[in-house]
Amino acid sequence: MTAAPPVEPAATAPADAPVETPRLRTTFRRRLFWIVVPIVAVLVAIATILLTASGTPDVDRYSIxxxxxxxxxxxxxxxRSQGLDVVAAGSLDEARAAAGDDSTVLFTDPYGFLDAEGLDAVAGLGTDLVLVEPGTDELAALAPGIANAGAAEQADAVEAGSGCAIPAAQRAGTISQPSWTYRVLDGQGAGDAASACFLSYDDAYALVQEPRVNRGDDSTVTVLGAGDALTNERVAEAGNAALVLGLLGEHPTLVWYVPGPDDLAGTDAPATIGELTPGWVTPVILLLVLVTVAAGVWRGRRFGAVVVENLPVTVRASETMEGRARLYAKQGAHARALDALRIGTIARLTALLALPRHATVVEVSRAVATVTGRNVDEVHDTLVGALPRNEGELLALSDRLLLLEQDVHRATDLR
Structure with missing residues (x-):
C-alpha cells in the first residue's frame, strides 16, 4: 500500500498589517462636510433674516x-445743510421731546392715528405749526378759522397773488398744481387776521396762514394744500422749493411729526405679533433648529465612489415579454399592445421584401399586396388601420398579422 504523500505545510501567512483604531481627528475629517453644511445653512438663514429686517426701505409718504x-x-x-436741526418724530411723545420754544412743527396725519385728545396736544407744540393737507377734524382742533374747500381745479401752476402777505409765498411766486384748497372763515377764531395765497377758484386757496389761538407771541399755524411740493418728485418744480424752505426754515429746529401706530389711543390699538405670540414659541424654535443640526451631523453619511456591479441574474426576453403583456392586459391597453406587434411585423416584412428601412407603411402595404395577391386596403387595414376595442378583436388582429407574415414568407420562398 502506497503511503500518502506528506502534506506540505501551508505557506506562512504574511504578518498582519497593524490595525489602527480610528482617531478623533480622522473621524472629524470624514464628517467635516456634514458638520459645516448645517452650520453654514443656519448662519446664512440668520444673516438673511437680519438683512431683510434691517434693509426694509422707507416708503411712507412725506417721510424724511x-x-x-x-x-x-x-x-x-x-x-440741514442750511444749519437747521431737523428731527423726525413718529409719536406724540417724540414730538413733545423735540419741539422747544423756538421751533417749527410740521404735522401731517394721513392715516388718522391721532384722536381729539392727541390733536389738542399737537396744538401746543412748537412756535409755528405747519399742517400738510389736514382734514376737517385737524382743522377744527388746530386751525379753527380755516375750513376745507375741496380739491383744487386743474392747473399747471398757481400764482401767489397780489394780496398774498406770506413772505415765503411771495418769494416762491408760483407753485405746481395743489391737491387741496382751503378758505378763511370770517369771524371765527383768528380768521380775521388770516392770510391766503395761491388762489385756485372763488375763495379757495392752496395756502392759508393765521395766528395760533391762545398764543400771545407771533406764532402761526399754516395750512398747506400743496403737499406734493414737499416730495422729492415735485419739490424742484416752479417755486415749490422756495415755498417749503421758507415755511419750514423760520426757526433753528424743525420737528417733522408724522404720527404712527404708537399714537393709537387706549386699548383699542391692535396687538402686535410679538404680543400675541406665547413666550414658549421662541425657545421651541431655537431648540428645533439645534435638533435639526444635531440630526444632520448624527445621521449624515458621506457617499463614496460609484461601484459598478453586474446583475446577479439574466432576465430572459420571454419573461420581459410576458411581464409587459400582463401590464397591457391589466390596463386594458389593447391598442398599445397591438402597436407593438405591428411594429415588429412591419420591420420583418420590410426585410423580407428587401425594402429600404425608411419605407412607409403605404409602400410596405403595396409591396405585400403585390407578392401575396391581397387587396391593398385589406393589407393596410391589418398593418395600421384597424383598432381593437377588446381582447377578442386584439387576438383576431394578431392572427391576421401572423397569417399575413406567413403568406409573405411563402411568396418570397417561391420566388
Missing part, C-alpha cells in the same frame, strides 16, 4: 427717510 418719489428726504437734507 424716504428717498423715493413720494418721500421728503431732499427737503430735509437741504434744511
Amino acid at each position: 427717510g424716504n428717498a423715493g418719489p413720494s418721500g421728503s428726504r431732499a427737503v430735509a437734507e437741504v434744511l
Whole structure:
C-alpha cells in the first residue's frame, strides 16, 4: 500500500498589517462636510433674516427717510445743510421731546392715528405749526378759522397773488398744481387776521396762514394744500422749493411729526405679533433648529465612489415579454399592445421584401399586396388601420398579422 504523500505545510501567512483604531481627528475629517453644511445653512438663514429686517426701505409718504418719489428726504437734507436741526418724530411723545420754544412743527396725519385728545396736544407744540393737507377734524382742533374747500381745479401752476402777505409765498411766486384748497372763515377764531395765497377758484386757496389761538407771541399755524411740493418728485418744480424752505426754515429746529401706530389711543390699538405670540414659541424654535443640526451631523453619511456591479441574474426576453403583456392586459391597453406587434411585423416584412428601412407603411402595404395577391386596403387595414376595442378583436388582429407574415414568407420562398 502506497503511503500518502506528506502534506506540505501551508505557506506562512504574511504578518498582519497593524490595525489602527480610528482617531478623533480622522473621524472629524470624514464628517467635516456634514458638520459645516448645517452650520453654514443656519448662519446664512440668520444673516438673511437680519438683512431683510434691517434693509426694509422707507416708503411712507412725506417721510424724511424716504428717498423715493413720494418721500421728503431732499427737503430735509437741504434744511440741514442750511444749519437747521431737523428731527423726525413718529409719536406724540417724540414730538413733545423735540419741539422747544423756538421751533417749527410740521404735522401731517394721513392715516388718522391721532384722536381729539392727541390733536389738542399737537396744538401746543412748537412756535409755528405747519399742517400738510389736514382734514376737517385737524382743522377744527388746530386751525379753527380755516375750513376745507375741496380739491383744487386743474392747473399747471398757481400764482401767489397780489394780496398774498406770506413772505415765503411771495418769494416762491408760483407753485405746481395743489391737491387741496382751503378758505378763511370770517369771524371765527383768528380768521380775521388770516392770510391766503395761491388762489385756485372763488375763495379757495392752496395756502392759508393765521395766528395760533391762545398764543400771545407771533406764532402761526399754516395750512398747506400743496403737499406734493414737499416730495422729492415735485419739490424742484416752479417755486415749490422756495415755498417749503421758507415755511419750514423760520426757526433753528424743525420737528417733522408724522404720527404712527404708537399714537393709537387706549386699548383699542391692535396687538402686535410679538404680543400675541406665547413666550414658549421662541425657545421651541431655537431648540428645533439645534435638533435639526444635531440630526444632520448624527445621521449624515458621506457617499463614496460609484461601484459598478453586474446583475446577479439574466432576465430572459420571454419573461420581459410576458411581464409587459400582463401590464397591457391589466390596463386594458389593447391598442398599445397591438402597436407593438405591428411594429415588429412591419420591420420583418420590410426585410423580407428587401425594402429600404425608411419605407412607409403605404409602400410596405403595396409591396405585400403585390407578392401575396391581397387587396391593398385589406393589407393596410391589418398593418395600421384597424383598432381593437377588446381582447377578442386584439387576438383576431394578431392572427391576421401572423397569417399575413406567413403568406409573405411563402411568396418570397417561391420566388
